[in-house]
Amino acid sequence: MKVVIIGSGAAGLSTASNIRKYDEDIEITVITRESFIAYSPCAIPYVLCGKVDCFEDIVMHKPEDYLEKNINIVINAEVFEVSSRENKLKYNFNNGYLKVVKELSYDYLVIASGATSFIPPIEGTHLNGVFKIRTIEVGFKIKEWAEKNHNAVVVGAGLIGLETAYGLKEMGLNVIVTEMLPQIIPRSLDPDMASIVRQYMENEGLQVILGNPIEEIIGDKRVEKAIIGEEVLNADMVIMATGIRPQIKLAKMAGCDIGRWAILVNEKMQTSVPNIYAVGDCVEVYDAITGQNTQSPLGTTAVRQGKIAAKNIVGMSAEFRPVLNAMVSKIGQLEFGAVGSTKSWAVHNGMEVITGKSKALTKARYYPGAKTIDVKMICTLNGRIIGCQIIAEERVAERIDTMSLAIAKDVTCSELAAMEFSYAHPVSMVIDPIILAAEDACWKLKRLKKM
Ligand SMILES: Cc1cc2nc3c(=O)[nH]c(=O)nc-3n(C[C@H](O)[C@H](O)[C@H](O)COP(=O)(O)OP(=O)(O)OC[C@H]3O[C@@H](n4cnc5c(N)ncnc54)[C@H](O)[C@@H]3O)c2cc1C
Numbered sequence: 001m002k003v004v005i006i007g008s009g010a011a012g013l014s015t016a017s018n019i020r021k022y023d024e025d026i027e028i029t030v031i032t033r034e035s036f037i038a039y040s041p042c043a044i045p046y047v048l049c050g051k052v053d054c055f056e057d058i059v060m061h062k063p064e065d066y067l068e069k070n071i072n073i074v075i076n077a078e079v080f081e082v083s084s085r086e087n088k089l090k091y092n093f094n095n096g097y098l099k100v101v102k103e104l105s106y107d108y109l110v111i112a113s114g115a116t117s118f119i120p121p122i123e124g125t126h127l128n129g130v131f132k133i134r135t136i137e138v139g140f141k142i143k144e145w146a147e148k149n150h151n152a153v154v155v156g157a158g159l160i161g162l163e164t165a166y167g168l169k170e171m172g173l174n175v176i177v178t179e180m181l182p183q184i185i186p187r188s189l190d191p192d193m194a195s196i197v198r199q200y201m202e203n204e205g206l207q208v209i210l211g212n213p214i215e216e217i218i219g220d221k222r223v224e225k226a227i228i229g230e231e232v233l234n235a236d237m238v239i240m241a242t243g244i245r246p247q248i249k250l251a252k253m254a255g256c257d258i259g260r261w262a263i264l265v266n267e268k269m270q271t272s273v274p275n276i277y278a279v280g281d282c283v284e285v286y287d288a289i290t291g292q293n294t295q296s297p298l299g300t301t302a303v304r305q306g307k308i309a310a311k312n313i314v315g316m317s318a319e320f321r322p323v324l325n326a327m328v329s330k331i332g333q334l335e336f337g338a339v340g341s342t343k344s345w346a347v348h349n350g351m352e353v354i355t356g357k358s359k360a361l362t363k364a365r366y367y368p369g370a371k372t373i374d375v376k377m378i379c380t381l382n383g384r385i386i387g388c389q390i391i392a393e394e395r396v397a398e399r400i401d402t403m404s405l406a407i408a409k410d411v412t413c414s415e416l417a418a419m420e421f422s423y424a425h426p427v428s429m430v431i432d433p434i435i436l437a438a439e440d441a442c443w444k445l446k447r448l449k450k451m
Helices: 010-022 041-048 063-068 136-147 159-170 191-203 249-253 299-313 343-348 396-408 413-417 433-450
Strands: 002-006 027-031 071-074 077-083 088-094 099-105 108-111 115-117 130-132 151-155 174-179 207-210 214-220 222-228 231-234 237-240 244-246 276-278 327-331 334-340 353-361 372-380 385-392
Touching: 002 010, 010 027, 010 071, 010 299, 041 136, 041 159, 063 071, 077 249, 108 299, 130 136, 136 237, 151 159, 151 222, 151 231, 159 174, 159 191, 159 237, 159 327, 191 207, 191 327, 191 334, 191 372, 191 385, 222 237, 276 299, 327 396, 334 396, 343 353, 343 372, 343 385, 353 433, 372 396, 372 433, 385 396, 385 433, 396 433, 413 433
Parallel strands: 002 027, 002 108, 027 071, 108 276, 130 237, 151 174, 151 237, 174 207
Antiparallel strands: 077 088, 088 099, 115 244, 214 222, 222 231, 327 334, 334 385, 353 372, 372 385
């Protein structure tokens, strides 16, 4: 049996490795237009800020490593045609001197084509010094350009924009982050929690402009200024971190059904064409809270979907669960994370919710080095927890993961408030901050019922 995978990102390579884990004989070919494979795009901002020494360090494997596992990787090759009637695809292969067209047949095709950066339709995005951050190759270019320049404007205050802005600030540039919406990290945090992160970033020397879209980028060959709302900002470089768009052209060509944003798949990661699977940033997933289709552009989602697709292709049965989009990030010393729905998103979807909050410490009050921790928990009126956001200078990820489990298992705030957590003063408070937030939610629900 022959499996061809388009894309060597987290989703494509996870599918390839997992197929090999369960089956030694399947012929596996991965085709990618990139020259680097198996690197972590998530780490690009951390190379800029110097936490990771160099881009080479974030490349975890080379094509030769996969060949040892009998997985054939074709790099610098772009698939441009898929025929699901003939079970064949065509790709351009650049052998260093010329482009040649090659054809490949498959029994199963896996589309793991990821996403591209979305660039708003404004003047000036073609100028030298304007970058969209997505691949390691762009990472190299951003670093090289930043080393010779002083003023950067980062457009978009989502995770990627903020992490990149901090990286450039650590390189010594003056950095302004601009965001069209009135808050940063709008997808994962409510405004009150986002303002804690914004305050931290401003204290670290980053300027943040909210509530204004980018209007234009000005320059003669290279970028000189960026117009944000009424403001004209000096800029030697502009990073466009303005969202992503799933790459669905090949799936459409193959006749796969497309949803509102991306490729539609069932819980087996199978598209509407039975021998074509799709995984990663190019697919739509099911939101566990709202019950609607959504996107989950996360490395963790891509890897988990690759495992599911692989199991189904080799004949084992596996299902991908609806997502809670658990995320965590670290900017400077500050960690922040979220899982499930924000209050804003729940209300937008017509849900009635209450929130429980706590502001506490990460260790006993008297123990040196205790840090402030902020927790916000979102619950329905019957007490079911549907979301949580946490900000602190340590131990955010493990609490987000605990909350992910609690939400997935439909735990209520009163059940969580009664849970047994570990305690020792150098590592925790006697009552954990998430228990305190759950207690606050219970108290608010009780008060609401009395009204
Ligand atoms: C700067 C940055 C920071 C991030 N930080 C985090 C984080 O902290 N945590 C987290 O969970 N996620 C993070 N992400 C998101 C995460 O990296 C992505 O969700 C994940 O990489 C998606 O994997 P994928 O395989 O679906 O897509 P991609 O990694 O985009 O891979 C798609 C592949 O398909 C190839 N391809 C597409 N079309 C063709 C074609 N026609 N022919 C040949 N090849 C093709 C591309 O070249 C590419 O190799 C971050 C992303 C970025 C950019």
